[in-house]
Amino acid sequence: MPGRVVVDQANPGAHLTRIPIPGISTATDSSQASVKGKVIKKGPLVSLGDEDFVLKAVIEDEESVRSSSSRNGSINVILFGGLAKDFSEAVSLGEVVVMTGFTVGKSPTAHKDQLHPCNLLLSGDDACLYVLRSLSPSVSPSPTAPKRSSASEVSKPAKVSKYTYVPLADLKPGAVVNVYGVVVFFKQPYKTRGTDYCSSLKITDQSNQKVVCTIFCEKLEDHPKIFQLGDIIRMHRVKTQAFGGSINLLNTFGFSVVTFDGRPESAVVPRTSSKSFHFEPEDERAVNELRTWAAKQDLLPTTPRVHLSSVQPQSYLDLDCQLLWKAQVDGACILLKVWDGTRCTHPLQDFTVEASAIQGPSSLSRERSDLAVNILVFDNHAEIAKQFKPGDYLRIYNLHATTGASSVPCSSGGSGANQLAFHLHGGTSYGRGVRVLPDDCPAIQELRRVMECFPEDDIFNESAIMEIWGTPPETLDDARGCCATERRCDHALQQVTLAEVKQSVPGQLFHVSAQLKSYQPRPLYQALKLHCPMCRAIQEIPDDDLLSETFLEASKAPGRIAEPWLLSESLLLPGDGPKAPGRTLSIHLSKELFGERKSKDLIYVTGATLEDVCQLAAAYQYILPVMPSGGSASLMDLSAPFLFRGNKRYYGCKQCSQVSVKELKVDGSEEINEEMIAEAVGVKLLQYCLVLKLELQQGRDTLEVLLWRDAETFFQVSLEEVAANQEAQNKISKTMDFLCPPGRSIAKQPWLDLCLSTYTVKADGGPNRVCYQVCQTSTTATPP
DNA sequence: GGTTAGGCTTTG
Numbered sequence: 001m002p003g004r005v006v007v008d009q010a011n012p013g014a015h016l017t018r019i020p021i022p023g024i025s026t027a028t029d030s031s032q033a034s035v036k037g038k039v040i041k042k043g044p045l046v047s048l049g050d051e052d053f054v055l056k057a058v059i060e061d062e063e064s065v066r067s068s069s070s071r072n073g074s075i076n077v078i079l080f081g082g083l084a085k086d087f088s089e090a091v092s093l094g095e096v097v098v099m100t101g102f103t104v105g106k107s108p109t110a111h112k113d114q115l116h117p118c119n120l121l122l123s124g125d126d127a128c129l130y131v132l133r134s135l136s137p138s139v140s141p142s143p144t145a146p147k148r149s150s151a152s153e154v155s156k157p158a159k160v161s162k163y164t165y166v167p168l169a170d171l172k173p174g175a176v177v178n179v180y181g182v183v184v185f186f187k188q189p190y191k192t193r194g195t196d197y198c199s200s201l202k203i204t205d206q207s208n209q210k211v212v213c214t215i216f217c218e219k220l221e222d223h224p225k226i227f228q229l230g231d232i233i234r235m236h237r238v239k240t241q242a243f244g245g246s247i248n249l250l251n252t253f254g255f256s257v258v259t260f261d262g263r264p265e266s267a268v269v270p271r272t273s274s275k276s277f278h279f280e281p282e283d284e285r286a287v288n289e290l291r292t293w294a295a296k297q298d299l300l301p302t303t304p305r306v307h308l309s310s311v312q313p314q315s316y317l318d319l320d321c322q323l324l325w326k327a328q329v330d331g332a333c334i335l336l337k338v339w340d341g342t343r344c345t346h347p348l349q350d351f352t353v354e355a356s357a358i359q360g361p362s363s364l365s366r367e368r369s370d371l372a373v374n375i376l377v378f379d380n381h382a383e384i385a386k387q388f389k390p391g392d393y394l395r396i397y398n399l400h401a402t403t404g405a406s407s408v409p410c411s412s413g414g415s416g417a418n419q420l421a422f423h424l425h426g427g428t429s430y431g432r433g434v435r436v437l438p439d440d441c442p443a444i445q446e447l448r449r450v451m452e453c454f455p456e457d458d459i460f461n462e463s464a465i466m467e468i469w470g471t472p473p474e475t476l477d478d479a480r481g482c483c484a485t486e487r488r489c490d491h492a493l494q495q496v497t498l499a500e501v502k503q504s505v506p507g508q509l510f511h512v513s514a515q516l517k518s519y520q521p522r523p524l525y526q527a528l529k530l531h532c533p534m535c536r537a538i539q540e541i542p543d544d545d546l547l548s549e550t551f552l553e554a555s556k557a558p559g560r561i562a563e564p565w566l567l568s569e570s571l572l573l574p575g576d577g578p579k580a581p582g583r584t585l586s587i588h589l590s591k592e593l594f595g596e597r598k599s600k601d602l603i604y605v606t607g608a609t610l611e612d613v614c615q616l617a618a619a620y621q622y623i624l625p626v627m628p629s630g631g632s633a634s635l636m637d638l639s640a641p642f643l644f645r646g647n648k649r650y651y652g653c654k655q656c657s658q659v660s661v662k663e664l665k666v667d668g669s670e671e672i673n674e675e676m677i678a679e680a681v682g683v684k685l686l687q688y689c690l691v692l693k694l695e696l697q698q699g700r701d702t703l704e705v706l707l708w709r710d711a712e713t714f715f716q717v718s719l720e721e722v723a724a725n726q727e728a729q730n731k732i733s734k735t736m737d738f739l740c741p742p743g744r745s746i747a748k749q750p751w752l753d754l755c756l757s758t759y760t761v762k763a764d765g766g767p768n769r770v771c772y773q774v775c776q777t778s779t780t781a782t783p784p
Numbered sequence: 785g786g787t788t789a790g791g792c793t794t795t796g
Contacts, residue, residue: 185791194788202791214789243790253785316793333796378796398793408796425794432793 005086005129012130013100021061022072024118028104035120036098036132037061040074040276043495045088055084058115059097075116076107080123091131094280101126163236163278165286169207173242176252180286181205182262182294183231188397188433189223190380192216199223200428203233206293213238213249215257221490223257225271227395227437228318229300230262232287236278264291266442269492308373309342313403313420316430319396320443322451323388324372325360327353329410332426334382336375337364338394341450343371349419350374351410355534356675360390363534367454375399376408379426381434388436393444398432399424438491439509452507484739484750487511488713489776491755498696498703506758506770514696514703515749516740521693524733528723530686532653538689541651541723542639548610550640551625555583555607559628565591565663566604566633583607587616588626588633590664593672601672602664604633617644622677626661633661635681642683643674647724650674652683659683688719690732694774696754697746705756705772713778735779753777 013034021037037059045055060074077099079087091097099122107119122129166177181203189197199215201224213235217223224233236256238249251257258272258279268284270277294300306317321338329335335351337360351374355362364372375396377385388394400423424434437444493511501510521527530539542550561568566588575582588604602622605613616623623644626633635642638657641649652659664680666672678685690711696703707714715735721728739750755776761769 187791192788196788198789200789200791212790216788248790250789329796376796378794400794402794411796421796423794423796425796427794429791429793431791 005083005090005131012098012128012132016100020063021059021075021116024072024075024104024116024120026104026106026118030102030104031126034098034100035059035075035102036096037075038096039091039093042088042091042093045084052081053084053088055079055088057087057091062096072116076109076113076119077102078119078121079127079129080121083122083127083129087129091129092281092284094283096132098130098132100128100130165234167207167209168203168205168211169209171209171211171240171247171249173240173247176237176239177249178234178236179203179205179211179238179249180232180234180290181211182290182299183226183229183233183259184210184299185431186224186226186229186231187428187431188226188384188435189215189217189220190428190433191383197223199226201226201233204299205290211247211249215251215255217251217255221273225259225273227435227441227443228262230294232260232262232290232294234258234260234283234286260287261442262291262294264288264295271492273490307342308340308344308371311344311346311401311420313346313401313418315401316398317401319394319399319422320437320447321394321396322447323360323390323392323394324364324368325358325362325390326385326388327357327359327410328386329353329376329408332379332382333408334377334385335410336377336385336388336394337372338375339368339372339451340447341371341454344373344420346420347418348373349421350412351376351408352412353410356679358533361533361536363536365454371454373422375422375424377424377434380428381424381426381432384434393437393439393447394434395437395443396424396434398430438489440491440493448507483513483753484779485714485752485754485777486780487753487755487777489755498698498701501756501758501772502703504758506760508758509775510756510758512696512698512754512756513751514698514754515746515751517695517697517702517746519692519694519736519740524736525729527690527692528719529689529691530651531689532656532684532686534653534656534684537653537655538691539686544610547640550637551608551610551613554625554627554636554640555609557627557629559631561586561588561604561606561626561628561633562631563588563633563661563663567591567594585612592663592666596666596668598666598672602677604661606633613644617646621645622672622674624677624681635659635661635683638683642681643677645674648720649723650678651686652678653686656684657682688723690715690719690722696752703772705754705774707774709773710775710777713776714774716778739779 016034017032019028019033019035021035024035039057040060041058043056045053057077057079058074059077099120102120102122104118105121107115107117110117163178165180168179168181171177182205183201184204185202187200189199192198196216196218197220201213202210203213204210215223226233234257237252237254239252241248241250256274256277258270258277260268260270268287270279306319311317319340321340324337324339326337327335335353402421402423403418425432491509491511493509495511495513498512498514501512528541530541568586568588570584570586573583573585584607586606589599590602593599593601600620602624603616603620604624604626605616606626606628608625613623613625624642625636627636638652638654642652643650660682662680664677674685689708691706691708692711694705694707696705712719715732717728717731722732739752741749754774757773757775759771761771
């Protein structure tokens, strides 16, 4: 059947010349050729509308992979039309296919994906793809079981899988083996005294033997991704070791690990950070066999998932929740504010933390703050929690719901003997730990369904951002490689089309590949703005002309500053004709700082122009412009920066600051910083943010998305640096020129691999709006 | 081609 995918046909394309993948070139006479390979990548089915589809896959020449290190052993295959659709439905990763009737093209992505310089295009009636499928391959863990092959298997007799898996009861000391198992105990990776993190787990299999495994890896991402008891784990190259009368497993050279959800009904999705891993249809069967077996055993403690609404005092529980904000309490303790969409019915212990110590939106909607609880995370877990970001979904293992007075530094004391507090104690006993769960994992989907009943809060004020521009717009062909950006998230999501993103229910994450058609604002520097973490207002950065005027106005303020804690010195600067009369510039030094030999750290200035301040900033660390107000020092209008440090300018929020210039108290050893100064003068510091509107294009479809919350990750720059120096600004504009080159056709532009979040913005009065945002994505290519 | 840990509740 031409133009279709054919399963189970004996010896397909036998009348044609089989060309090994490395041997393919644009000179190949494709009408007389067939190509065979194993599917090692399978892209999403991309709809072009009208029952037209395209799909990209990568196949690997198994012979050449085995025999040489040739880079040309893997080739991109682009399937069109019904063939793409059939392939998407009928062919699995790891299966071997034979193709005929293809044409050979030049691969536009060869320099990026390092694959074969050509690609194979399958379209039209001549194209045909055959799947070679064994009818009953053996995946018995026993290495001795022979493998039966179906008549459709064209390649020689049955080949034995590259990997054999040893039943846990058959382990002998002093061997390197591959194993499959069900996880019956685990600890999240924890830091050892050595150089590595250690994962400690216990697994079992159909042989009923329980075996302890210890995995040492320096990088957290190389550790087994175990989320819950019952997960299935496959390990390659672990060594057996006798310890305490039993056999343990330890990772060794070339170690690799893949894990799977353990529930029989769930899809077999490998969890791994390794880019190329061995996965055959037999693996899927092995996972399913273990799942079915495990389900019939009484292996796991049947701890139901505990929601905050069903927490019992003095108990230990595992909790799935979302992080709203966090605050460092002291060196060994972090406070996490979390919620799970349910209400804890017990009275809760309260904590107070400085607003400035909070990372994330400290002002939550009523609904959310009613449901949110505090979790104190100690010691080793506090170290891990430092990496968490507001919005992360967390699973906390062996969380202690405790009552009784707490004496942690942030406890606001009070009556409290019956008040409930959540502690994640230090140490790893009983698997105590915490990890971020990927957004697409079933437990998180369930959590989201509950949470969706409560209005969306965001780290920034979304409507403020949407006011800056209008509403998002509307409107595929081609398949391709990538890419000028890469995703930094660890969501195991398939790529989808822009159309699918638009059709989705908000509150989800997607992986897409698209080009950048246009972006705003132009000029680019207008994208840099100021943002208040407290009231979430966003404002423009004033230009120097405006600032000069503000400074000039302030310099005209009458009177003197006579603060008892200041030493003042005035300079009479000569004028330059009637238009530029003489003026007085005063410099004030704090007596305490002078006594602490920190007189160069901070000076207060009066009567200075913007140029004066910039000049003084070269000689002093911090410059704080002030003006007289009834004998005391007062700050200038907060539309101007209230503080300067070198090229850096610090602004305060007009709405949230309660300005009053007080003496800065320092202890001798402490370094002065902008937070301390801001606090001394009652200023709530504004933060720099970058807000870009990107128009993504995927064939004929486009989608407008925002980039702001993760702009620093995207451009890999600090926005404070961008605000202060030209070099950092150039980095951003060069990157944008590279992603969206002026005057170049879209066909020649690079592709971007992106992680997108979708969410609803509550507009005042108007209908709710769905917005899209680029998150956890970084540019990879450095523009020339 | 090599140390770490080797399950079993903090003491906030």
